[in-house]
Amino acid sequence: MIGEQVYRLEEIESTNEYAKSILSDAVNGTVVYAESQSAGKGRFGKVWYSPRGGLYISVILKTKKPELIPIMAGIGICETLNRYDILTGIKWPNDIMLNNKKIAGVLTEIIDDKIILGIGLNLNIVDFPEELKEQASSVLLETKKHLDQITVFQGLCSELNRFYNLLESARITELLLMWYHYTIMLGKNVVIELPDKSMQGRVIDIDQDGALILMLPGGKIERAVAGNCRIIK
Ligand code: BTN
Numbered sequence: 714m715i716g717e718q719v720y721r722l723e724e725i726e727s728t729n730e731y732a733k734s735i736l737s738d739a740v741n742g743t744v745v746y747a748e749s750q751s752a753g754k755g756r757f758g759k760v761w762y763s764p765r766g767g768l769y770i771s772v773i774l775k776t777k778k779p780e781l782i783p784i785m786a787g788i789g790i791c792e793t794l795n796r797y798d799i800l801t802g803i804k805w806p807n808d809i810m811l812n813n814k815k816i817a818g819v820l821t822e823i824i825d826d827k828i829i830l831g832i833g834l835n836l837n838i839v840d841f842p843e844e845l846k847e848q849a850s851s852v853l854l855e856t857k858k859h860l861d862q863i864t865v866f867q868g869l870c871s872e873l874n875r876f877y878n879l880l881e882s883a884r885i886t887e888l889l890l891m892w893y894h895y896t897i898m899l900g901k902n903v904v905i906e907l908p909d910k911s912m913q914g915r916v917i918d919i920d921q922d923g924a925l926i927l928m929l930p931g932g933k934i935e936r937a938v939a940g941n942c943r944i945i946k
Pocket of ligand 1: 726727728729730750753754755756757759761768769770771806807817818819820831832833860886
């Protein structure tokens with residue numbers, strides 16, 4: 714069960730890295746929780762700004778569907794904030810948006826038969842470095858609501874549990890229905906950037922493996938399984 718075993722730490726480099734160090738002994742659902750991170754990791758080798766006030770966790774999980782873990786995590790984050798009437802949206806693959814700004818991100822790493830699900834949620838962060846201000850924000854800055862971190866953490870564990878259980882019992886359609894509810898992607902024109910190519914098209918769906926389904930300008934249908942996604946209109 715997610716959150717039954719919690720390692721709660723002050724500042725560490727990265728909860729994902731700490732999770733790797735305890736991986737072999739950790740029971741399924743173990744969570745590493747840090748008050749702040751000195752070297753928080755984002756996607757594509759970026760740094761994740763991790764001062765006190767944010768929520769930084771890594772969950773160690775076994776799963777039959779690793780490709781859907783970011784989807785289930787995104788839904789779990791949105792449902793957690795929904796409890797406080799904070800309406801967020803999922804930008805594929807795993808950014809959580811509030812008022813057009815990113816307030817949470819998900820970084821998954823697969824090691825042997827386990828997955829480390831890292832979540833950074835900008836809860837009570839009061840300021841961001843200049844270079845992040847345009848795209849990033851926090852729940853506090855956007856809503857003026859100061860949420861208790863531990864209460865949100867407990868809510869998040871219970872929502873993650875709910876959707877992890879759906880995933881593991883192969884109730885994928887139910888999971889995707891939640892994604893449809895929260896996504897900001899459907900009907901949008903996007904560019905998906907991969908290291909060797911980029912692809913532009915209109916988002917028409919997501920599939921059972923979490924791939925985005927795009928209609929390209931000529932009408933051809935393509936799947937995007939990974940990459941950086943830019944919404945252009
Ligand atoms: C992203 O780039 O959107 C993903 C950000 C993931 C950040 C979280 S914070 C907790 C966990 N530990 C890390 O070092 N990174 C993830």
